[in-house]
Amino acid sequence: MSTTSDVSSTQAGAAESRPRAGASPTSPSNGGRPPKKPSRVRHVLAALPWIGPALILIFGVVLYPAVVMFYNSTRDISQSGVDKGSVGLDNYIEVFSFPYFWPIFGRTIVWVVVVVALTVLISLGLAQILNKAFPGRRIVRLAVIIPWAASVVMTTMVVYYGLEPYFGIINKFLVDVGLVDTPEGYGWTRNPATAFAWSIVVAIFVSLPFTTYTILAGLQTVPGEVLEAAKMDGAGPVRTYWGVVLPQLRSALAVAVLINIINVFNSLPILKVMTGSIPGYDADTIMTMIFKYIQNQHKVDVASALSVVAFVIVIVIVAVYVRVVKPMKEV
Numbered sequence: 001m002s003t004t005s006d007v008s009s010t011q012a013g014a015a016e017s018r019p020r021a022g023a024s025p026t027s028p029s030n031g032g033r034p035p036k037k038p039s040r041v042r043h044v045l046a047a048l049p050w051i052g053p054a055l056i057l058i059f060g061v062v063l064y065p066a067v068v069m070f071y072n073s074t075r076d077i078s079q080s081g082v083d084k085g086s087v088g089l090d091n092y093i094e095v096f097s098f099p100y101f102w103p104i105f106g107r108t109i110v111w112v113v114v115v116v117a118l119t120v121l122i123s124l125g126l127a128q129i130l131n132k133a134f135p136g137r138r139i140v141r142l143a144v145i146i147p148w149a150a151s152v153v154m155t156t157m158v159v160y161y162g163l164e165p166y167f168g169i170i171n172k173f174l175v176d177v178g179l180v181d182t183p184e185g186y187g188w189t190r191n192p193a194t195a196f197a198w199s200i201v202v203a204i205f206v207s208l209p210f211t212t213y214t215i216l217a218g219l220q221t222v223p224g225e226v227l228e229a230a231k232m233d234g235a236g237p238v239r240t241y242w243g244v245v246l247p248q249l250r251s252a253l254a255v256a257v258l259i260n261i262i263n264v265f266n267s268l269p270i271l272k273v274m275t276g277s278i279p280g281y282d283a284d285t286i287m288t289m290i291f292k293y294i295q296n297q298h299k300v301d302v303a304s305a306l307s308v309v310a311f312v313i314v315i316v317i318v319a320v321y322v323r324v325v326k327p328m329k330e331v
Helices: 002-017 040-072 090-097 101-130 137-149 152-162 169-176 192-219 224-232 237-248 250-265 269-275 286-295 300-325
Strands: 075-077 083-086
Touching: 040 075, 040 300, 075 300, 090 101, 090 300, 101 137, 101 192, 101 250, 101 286, 137 192, 152 169, 152 192, 152 269, 192 250, 192 269, 224 237, 250 300, 269 286, 286 300
Parallel strands: none
Antiparallel strands: 075 083
């Protein structure tokens, strides 16, 4: 009897010592009040030693040049670099009053849309092939990286000289397959339309590796059970790809398209090499126009204004894309 009563009293004491459901924990040191949560400021200060170097780099590489660019766009800067004072928005008025601005703006949009769209379409096929098991797959995957690892200027120069009428290997191939009548009959890099078209080809070629590997990484995250379930439900390869695989690639495609838009819009070396020797502005984009303002006309102030306009255009395009596509939205 004594043992039973001792056990009962022990259980009762333990029950009394346990906190009731819904009661908040207390601390004897603060007079029974719940402990305070660390403030958001303290969290930021604790993380500052880790994110500080990145913030300094962002400020030095992105924010500070952007501020200087905007400041220069409102100044009158001579060819020798002397600041003669503020001119307000006169440089922007000169940019928009330039007769070739709107054709150049339209050509820039065509440049970005065509290069990004064709790059993504071709990369979808390449990624699907590289995701299959076949002999020599590792070698093929390494070969796809070569255009990405090589210098963009070097790749463009190879194509540029390959299109030369008399000794260009690409031009000779086009003659041999019957697409061109005579080797000297057509100057691919002397005509604005064809030089711009070949620039698009080179831009797609150098953009394929990154886009292909981004999509390939997305393909490898598609669960095999989902594909097996679609097969058991009677879905064919095409329906499985469009209904199962492609929706799973939403995040990978969103990242690939967004980064390609920014890179292609700001691309200068390809167009500079392919169309730099063509007089006039019939093969220019906004980036090459900025370069011409600096190199040929020595107008740093007007070039800065055009750079600000280009920056705003990129921000608007990215904002609209993120708003419409919602890349972080779950599938």
